[in-house]
Amino acid sequence: MAENNSSKEKLNYIEVVEKVFKDHDWNYNSKDNGNKKIFGLPFGAKNMPSIRLFMTVASYGDVKLNCYLAHEVAQEKRPAMIETLNKLNSRYRYITLSLDSDGDLLAQYDFTLFGDAETVDKQVITTIFLVKDIMDECYPDIMKTIWQ
Numbered sequence: 001m002a003e004n005n006s007s008k009e010k011l012n013y014i015e016v017v018e019k020v021f022k023d024h025d026w027n028y029n030s031k032d033n034g035n036k037k038i039f040g041l042p043f044g045a046k047n048m049p050s051i052r053l054f055m056t057v058a059s060y061g062d063v064k065l066n067c068y069l070a071h072e073v074a075q076e077k078r079p080a081m082i083e084t085l086n087k088l089n090s091r092y093r094y095i096t097l098s099l100d101s102d103g104d105l106l107a108q109y110d111f112t113l114f115g116d117a118e119t120v121d122k123q124v125i126t127t128i129f130l131v132k133d134i135m136d137e138c139y140p141d142i143m144k145t146i147w148q
Contacts, residue, residue: 004063011045011059011061011116011117011120013058013063013120014036014037014057014058014059014061014115014118015118016038016056016113017039017055017063017113017119017120017124018030018037018039019117020120020121020124021039021041022025022123024055025126026041027041027042028041028042028060029038031102033056034137035058035059035060036056036057036058036059037056037057038054038055038056038057039054039055039056039057040052040053040054041054041055041128042114043132045132045136046136047136047139047140048135048136048139049135050133051067051132052067052068053064053065053066053067053128053131053132054066054067057129058119058142061112061113061114062112062113063110063111063112063127064108064109064110064120065109065110065111065127065128065131066106066107066108067106067107067108067109067131067135067136068104068105068106068107069097069105069106069107069138069139069142069143070104070105070143070146071101071102071103071105072103072104073099073103073104073105073146074103075103076145077145077146078099078103078144078147080148081099081105081142081145081146082099083145084141084142084144084145085097085098085099085105085142086104087141088138088141088142092134092138093135093139094109095107095108095109095133095135096108096109097138100118105142107134107135107138109127109131111123111127127128
């Protein structure tokens, strides 16, 4: 009996994602981190001077999109900021906004890539722009809380 050659070779999602960025001529930088690669992606925005997304991609398809929206929120502003973040987390349920122990405000979205290279291209582009746009929409509420 002949061996079945119809099974697809497993994709290395790091390579596929990097090809997406190159094919679309995007400006990015990257850093290898074992079986993961971190991509830094700068974007223009309507409400922010710029947004810098960090996309960590594992070879097997797990992805984490991170963006720092504010650094070192003052201690006295943190309770109000947590209240603002809770409202934003309710409004935009797929993205998690949180303050770390240093008072840095982080937006994070996790997802898993699947399918062939064409499917991954569409997933990556759609998800990046969705997350970027939501972060940009959240920014005025965040800044209002910081400056009150």
